[in-house]
Amino acid sequence: MNPIEIEQALRSLGVPADIVASSASWGVEKPDARFFERIVAETNGLAPSEIAYVGDRLDSDVEPAQRAGMIPIFLRRGPWALVQSSSACFATPTHAIESLVSLPDLLQSL
Template structure:
C-alpha cells in the first residue's frame, strides 16, 4: 500500500520556461538559443548549467545568482509556472488519505515560493534547505524522514529525470514513477534507467489510480 507520494519539482510540478528565459535575458542571449543549448547539453549527459557556460565561458553560477538577486531579477514562481495537473492531482491524493511531499533539487528561495503557493501538500523541502542534493543517498534518506513514518516500500517518488530520480530512489528502496515530461523525461524515456521505474506515467493524474490499486 502506498502511504506517501513524493514529488520532484522542476519539470515535474513546475515548468522551467521562466527559469531559462530569465537566464537568457540576463545574459543577453535569444531565448531560443538558450533553450537549444540546454537541449544539447542534456542530450550529451552534461549538467544543464553548462548551457549557460557556453554563452558566457567561465561563468561563476553562484556569483551570477547573487548578482541577479541583488538586481531584483532573481528566482520567481507563481501559479502560471505550475503544470495544469498539479493542483488536482495533489488534492486527489490527499483526499485518498495519501501524504503528499514535495522534495527536489532547488534553492531555499524556491522552497519559500512553493509554500507561498499554498499547494495541497503536507511537506515541502528543497536540497538548498537540506544541504544535500539528488542523486546523493542522503537526500533520499531525508525524503524517507519526511514520509510521515511510511516505509520505503510504502513511499513513491515521482520525477522526470531517470538518473537523478528513478535510479537513486530505487537504490534507497522507494517505489518509483518516471514522468514523461520536460527535456529529460522525454529524451530518456526509453532508456533502461527510466524503464526500470515501477510505473511510467504521462500525467500526474494517473497517480490516484496507482495508489488505489
C-alpha cells in the same frame, strides 16, 4: 540542485503533499543517497516502501529512489525525461505517468 524558491512557491500554493522540501534547503543534491534518506527521516516512521517518490529524471530521481527502497514514479515530461526514456542506459520504470493529473489514480492502485 532544486532552488528553494520552488519549495516556497509550492508551500504558498498549498500543494497537498506530505513533504514540501528542496535539495537547496536540505543542503544535499540528488542523486546523493542522503537526500532520499532525509525523505524517509522526514516521514516520521514510514518505511521506504510506503513512500512514493515522483521525479522527471531517471538518473537522479527514479533510480536512486528505487535504491532507497521507495516506490519510484517516473513523470515523463520535460527534455530530460524524453531523452532518458528513449535511452537504453536506463531500465524501463515500473510506474510512469505523462502528467501529474494521472498521479492520484496511480497512487490509488498501489
